[in-house]
Amino acid sequence: MKYPDLELSSFFMWSNRPRIMFGPGIRSEIGFEMNALGGKKVVIITDKGIVNAGVAGMVVKEIEKSELELVGIFDSIVQDARIDIINQGAAFYREKGADCMVVVGGGSVMDSAKGINILIGEGADDFQPLADRAALWDDAKPLPPHIVFPTTAGTASEITHAIIALDVNARVKLQITHPYNADIAMLDPELTVKLPPKITAFTGMDALTHAIEGVTSTSVSPIGDALGLHAIRLIFKYLPMAVNEPENIDARGHMLIASTLAGMCFGNTMTGAVHxxxxxxxxxxxxxxxxxxxxxxxxxxxxxxxxxxxxxxxVADAMGINVDGMEPIEAARAAVQGVKNLKKEIGLTERLKDLGVPDDREKLMPTVELAGADSQISYNPRYAEEEDILNLYLKAL
Ligand SMILES: [Fe+2]
Incomplete structure (x- = not known):
């Protein structure tokens, strides 16, 4: 594909944290790396599903082989990071006398862990006032040592600065950012092979959305393009493989890398109306x-x-579609079809009406308003008014 005439960015900045380490079995480096960060007494942050699947145990084994002391396992995280559980996690960390955390889990676990570490670093016990401030960059101090093992290839929370937390009472998702995310993201594909095909498909679509929205947002940058487009290449090749052959380490490894690349992209360029x-x-x-x-x-x-x-x-080119000779609009439509084809390939057939969303304009309005107030909507390449958002939901029913 001949490179299109794109406008030169007038401004962008790029944040590079954390350090990334990749490899099947890379968890064996935990003792050395945590020691180098100054951590000695470890709390593991995870959830019961990860513990019951034996995945947390794979990391525990490596901690036990090292000089680190495992002082406790906090496994109370549920779907979506929640302020009450972040507070409980910080209380647990203090009670156990921990001085560092090892995180093993998907997006909800990784986001909750970031919240817990902020509370520890700030010497606070309630996350709500910090969440209400949304961005905690002005007076942030470095936080205690924090190493994260993602067990899904999708949210890329291991790489981003954001915490998406559910405010259970107000039924809104809060977005909080802090400059000190994890110190090291260890990408170990062996920890992801037990992920069921459905969750592999959902989380893979999250990664794909990060990449596509990240390279089409209103704050794109050339660094984001490089990362996001390569993530798309990897996802189109390896997501169907990871769904259909869960034990395939090669596919799992490429998906973890794709998810991280997409996370580095959207973590800097933001997302859009999908998010x-x-x-x-x-x-x-x-x-x-x-x-x-x-x-x-x-x-x-x-x-x-x-x-x-x-x-x-x-995007279409990165998907592997031959766009030579196509007009941009034609290639863009081919990209939309490419996403639909991939969804079919991974068995993602659900529509909103299957998931309890009502086919009723009136009843949809609170959700439309909430989406309209979400910070990510402003990064969508096309301005979306409430009527547009309503129509998007109606089309997805
Ligand atoms: Fe996402």
Whole structure:
């Protein structure tokens, strides 16, 4: 594909944290790396599913072989990071006399752990006032040592600065950012092979959405393009493989890398209307984030197709579609079809009506308003008014 005539960015900045270490079995480095960070007494932050699947145990084994002391396992995280559970986690950390954390889990676990570490670093015990401030960059101090093992290839919370926390009472998803995320993200594909095909598909669609929204947002950058487009290449090749052959370490490894690349991309360039509408669906109907993204992605792309045609052409090219000789708009439509085909290949057939979302304009309005107030909507390449957001939901029913 000949590179399209894209406008030169007038400004961008890029944040690079944490250090990334990749490798099947890389968890064996935990003792050396945590020691180098100054941590000695470890609390593991995880959830019961990860413990019962034996995945937390794979990390515990390596901690036990090292000079680190495991002082406790906090496994009370549930779907979505929640302020009450973040507070409980910080109390647990202090009670056990920990001085560092090892995190083993998916997005909800990783986001909760970031919140817990902020509370520890700030010497606070209630996350609500910090969450209300949303951005904690002005007076942030470095936090205690924090190493994270993602067990899903999707949310990329191991790499981003954001915490998406559910405010259970207000039914909204809060977004909080802090400059000190994890110190090291250890990408060990052996920890992801037990992930069931459905969750692999949902989380993979989250990663794909990060990459596509990250290279088409209103704050794109050349670094983001490099990362996001390569993530798309990897996801189109390896997501069907990871879904159909869960034990395939090669596919799992490539998906972990793709998820991290997409996270580095959108963590700096932001997302768009897919994430805004998905956050609201998660808050009001409890739809898992990756599934909500997977449903909304082709619908939002169709809405954006003219405004983002040049960029969707690069997306189509990264998907492996031969766009030579195509007009940008034609290639952009092929990219939308490419997403639909991938969804079929990984068995993601759900629609909003299957998940309790009502086919009723009136009843949908609170969700429309919540999506309209989500910070990510402002990064969508096409301006979306409330009527547009309503139509996006109606199309996805
Ligand atoms: Fe996401």
């Amino acid at each position: 805004a509408t998905a956050h609201a669906l998660g808050a009001h109907y409890g739809i898992p984030h990756g599934l909500a993204n997977g449903i909304m992605l082709p619908v939002v792309m169709e809405f954006n197709v003219e405004e983002a045609a040049d960029r969707y052409m690069m």
